[in-house]
Amino acid sequence: MRIIKSILPLVLCLIVTACSANAKKSDVVINAQNSYMTEAINEALDGITNGHGGPFGCVIVKDGKIIGRGHNMVLANNDSTAHGEITAIRNAEKAIGSYDLSGCELYTTGEPCPMCLYAILWANIDKVYYGCTIEDNASIGFRDETFDNLAGGREALEDILICIDRDACLELFEVYNNMEHNLY
Numbered sequence: 310m311r312i313i314k315s316i317l318p319l320v321l322c323l324i325v326t327a328c329s330a331n332a333k334k335s336d337v338v339i340n341a342q343n344s345y346m347t348e349a350i351n352e353a354l355d356g357i358t359n360g361h362g363g364p365f366g367c368v369i370v371k372d373g374k375i376i377g378r379g380h381n382m383v384l385a386n387n388d389s390t391a392h393g394e395i396t397a398i399r400n401a402e403k404a405i406g407s408y409d410l411s412g413c414e415l416y417t418t419g420e421p422c423p424m425c426l427y428a429i430l431w432a433n434i435d436k437v438y439y440g441c442t443i444e445d446n447a448s449i450g451f452r453d454e455t456f457d458n459l460a461g462g463r464e465a466l467e468d469i470l471i472c473i474d475r476d477a478c479l480e481l482f483e484v485y486n487n488m489e490h491n492l493y
C-alpha cells in the first residue's frame with residue numbers, strides 16, 4: 310500500500326503530462342488582433358502540427374459565438390475537398406441543424422479558394438474575414454491563384470470578402486513553410 314501511495318503522485322503526474330501534451334498540440338503562439346482570427350490560427354496550428362494538411366484554419370461565428378470550426382484535412386482524410394472552410398461549414402451546419410448560415414461570419418487564415426468561396430456563397434454566409442491573400446497562398450506553394458484565374462475576378466465580392474490580420478496569418482504561413490510538410 311505504501312508503495313502504491315508513493316508512486317501514485319508520479320503516476321498522476323505522468324497522466325497529467327500525457328493529457329496536457331495531447332491537449333496542447335502546438336507550442337507556437339500567434340496572436341492576431343481579432344480574437345476570432347486567433348482562433349482560426351490556432352485551428353490551423355493544430356492541423357499543421359498533426360500533419361493534417363496546409364496552414365488553413367477557420368471558425369464560423371453567429372451572434373458573437375463560434376458555432377463551427379475546422380482546419381484543412383486534405384492529407385489526413387485523403388480528401389481534396391477537405392479545406393478548412395469546407396470543414397468548418399460542415400461542422401457549423403451540423404451544429405445548428407441547418408444548411409443556411411445566414412447571419413454568420415467566417416474567419417479564415419487564407420483567402421478562400423474558388424471552391425470554398427462558392428461553398429460560402431451557397432451557405433449564405435454574410436461576411437468573410439481572411440488573413441493571407443490568394444497571392445500569399447501561392448507563395449507557399451498552393452494553387453489557389455491558378456484556379457482563381459479560371460473563375461474570373463472577385464472584385465465584385467468586396468462587400469463580403471474582407472482582409473484582416475494578414476501579418477499574424479503570414480506568421481502562421483512562415484511556421485508552416487519552415488516545417489517539414491507535404492504539399493498537395
Ligand SMILES: [Zn+2]
Nearest residue numbers: 392421422425
Ligand atoms: Zn478552399
